[in-house]
Amino acid sequence: MYWTGFFNDFEPWEEMTRLQEEVNRLFDDYGLGRRRTFPEVNIWTNEDSALITAEMPGLDSKDINLSIQEQSLILEGERKPHELKEGERFHRRERGFGEFKRVIQLPFPVNADKIEAHFKNGVLSVTLPRAEED
Amino acid sequence: MAEAKSLQKKEADSLEKTERTRSGKVFTPATDIIETGSAIIVLADMPGVDEKSIDITLEDNQLTIQSNVEFEKPKDYHLLYSEYDVGDYYRSFSLSDAIDRDKIEATYKNGLLRLTLPKAEKAKARQIAVKAE
Structure with a gap:
């Protein structure tokens, strides 16, 4: 069923998809239209905590933002492209860039107060202690 | 999918004429190559390696980057979910004679290897004035 009238201009899911695409611009494969996941993560756990690691080469720790929302870790930032100066050109370009x-x-x-994050050699490690009341 | 340029780590297709004596996976680092007026810049994503383990060799025309990664499993943790694998890196490039081999420089920061391959004097572009007759 199509919506009619004013609702034609309002497609909430489409809007969501578009926003997602904005966020996932990094995953674009230079015109191939494939979506990519960046950064890739591994999740480790034990009884007391979770450890999330992510490979994020070429970023600076200040370009990475971490936050907790309910029971999720939000990892966002931007990998900046190499800016060509005058007279420079790309021979090969495989490294993606953009916001993620x-x-x-x-x-x-x-326990959001006790989260620790380290960034070393392009690998992010976030240790998240389990909430005590859990 | 195999040919797709990707942010995901790509496993190396084959190691030319070389047999590995180590176990584990080998990845081809995603690489940008940029030509400037005076040099060729190679940027390679190699997260998680120790800079001391990066081995750059130049033999004949072949420039090879490799790094052996000593992965330590986080102590007392078990893996719940995995999107990426850890392994060594290997990639080689063929160079032209136009590179000044004595002046190749490499730096490693935040998981990114940067090679600067300066052009040899004779290969630098020169402005040639056209004389009027």
Whole structure:
């Protein structure tokens, strides 16, 4: 069923998809139209905490934003492209760039005050202690 | 999908004429190559390596980047969910004679290897004035 009248201009899901595409611009494959996940993450757990690692080469720690929303870790930022100066040109371009945002569902509630994050050699490690009341 | 340029790590197709004596996966780092007026810049994504383990060799015309990654599994954790794998990196490039081989420089920062391959004097573009007769 199509909506009629004013509702033709209002397609909430389409809007959501568009926003998602904005956020996922990084995943574009230079015209191939494929979507990519960036950064890729691994999730490790034990009884007391979760450890999330992500490979984010070429970023600076200040370009990475982490936040907690309910039981999810939000990882966002931007990988900036190499800016060509005058007279420079690309021979090969495989490294993606752009804004990214990942919402990572955590296996249990965490204590947001005790989260620790390290960024070393392009690998992000976030330790999230399990909430005590859980 | 195999040919797609990708942000995802790509496993190396084959190691030319070389047999590996280590176990584990090998990845081809995603690479940008930029030509400037005075040099060729190579940017390669190699997250998680120790800069001391990066080995850059130049033999004949072949420039090879490799790095052996010593992955330590996080202690007392088990893997719940995985999107990426950790392994060594390997990639080689053929160079033209127009590179000044003695002046190749490499830096590694935040998981990104940057090679600067300066052009040899004779290969630099020169402005040639056209004389009027």
